[in-house]
């Protein structure tokens with residue numbers, strides 16, 4: 001992509017309404033624009049990141065055996081009346097009427113709808129287990145939307161729903177989602193620590209939330225430093241191996257980690273030696289629940305068991321804040337100059353900087369590399385604007401692409417370009433004919 005042809009309205013200064021760094025940087029980089037309280041347009045640079053995060057979530061859900069569907073954002077109120085949540089959900093629910101005066105709502109979540117879909121599609125225990133998920137916009141009329149996309153009113157969520165015959169089988173479905181979350185967040189360069197959690201309006205009694213540590217997190221967390229020493233980005237897992245999956249869950253739940261709502265100081269001091277106690281703040285990027293027959297019973301999601309009797313299925317629901325993650329990753333990965341994108345979610349992998357637009361040799365060298373990178377499918381943003389070098393460096397550091405390739409007349413004399421690693425700041429001179437191999 002040529003920057004001279006892109007749409008990336010950079011702001012020079014921190015917008016006054018932004019309080020936390022991710023909100024400031026997303027506005028300054030022209031990634032989003034606020035349309036209403038808690039509701040944003042995703043501009044090209046931000047939308048590329050959102051789609052990359054969504055795709056990683058999708059791949060790991062599919063790998064865990066979940067099946068992707070897509071349900072509407074607007075739901076009939078009747079389903080919610082059956083479960084009793086229509087009134088219970090409170091003011092967060094955006095209630096609307098259609099032209100025939102029918103009660104409808106903008107879905108804050110989809111337990112009722114997916115259970116109804118499942119109920120009509122499955123009659124026998126032989127069709128279990130199943131896990132259906134979608135990645136869809138939600139609306140929650142938060143009393144105080146803030147921190148940009150972190151606590152929005154319209155936000156993108158992956159929500160998955162599992163269906164099993166027995167509580168024990170349901171536990172394996174829950175455990176598979178637990179493990180898939182560890183892998184999902186690790187692929188984004190995050191260590192999202194699983195913590196026992198409250199179940200709130202979703203219900204049930206088993207629940208874990210996954211938090212990334214960041215000073216601006218809304219949750220206060222207490223954990224064992226041992227988590228930091230674990231590397232969970234590489235482990236492979238056979239999701240069909242019930243014991244192996246349960247073992248990973250045990251490994252991650254045997255260490256102490258709790259938000260303030262669930263924290264027990266005495267237990268903390270007993271289980272975690274003083275030098276390993278870490279407290280801080282965390283951003284909840286995922287939350288999983290097991291709630292048994294809470295929805296299958298009122299919605300009549302029953303199957304014929306092996307003994308011929310009809311039983312309500314055992315269910316859980318599993319959410320990831322896809323749009324929240326864009327802000328969350330910035331909170332966990334930035335410096336004074338701007339964002340530092342982990343490569344798997346970066347909007348572009350390479351920022352190509354032409355230090356002297358108009359200089360024939362420099363233009364030619366940049367065009368050649370740009371075309372070669374594009375031809376190899378490398379996401380490259382080519383800053384071909386007629387701007388001062390300093391401004392170009394500032395912009396590239398601000399938007400946080402993982403790699404910068406800097407080409408100018410001086411370097412060309414020696415047949416080299418400068419390659420800068422945005423995360424480490426390391427600079428390296430690379431021969432022009434070696435550049436493509438570095439990235440392709």
Ligand SMILES: Nc1ncnc2c1ncn2[C@@H]1O[C@H](COS(=O)(=O)NC(=O)[C@@H](N)CS)[C@@H](O)[C@H]1O
Pocket residue numbers: 108109110111140142149150151152153155157158159160202284285286287288317318319320321322323324
């Ligand atoms: N107001 C919000 N803005 C942005 N992300 C949000 C918001 N509320 C929740 N999320 C994200 O969505 C995830 C799941 O939301 S939740 O309420 O915990 N869970 C559910 O809604 C269940 N139905 C899971 S399928 C949260 O972990 C959080 O990352």
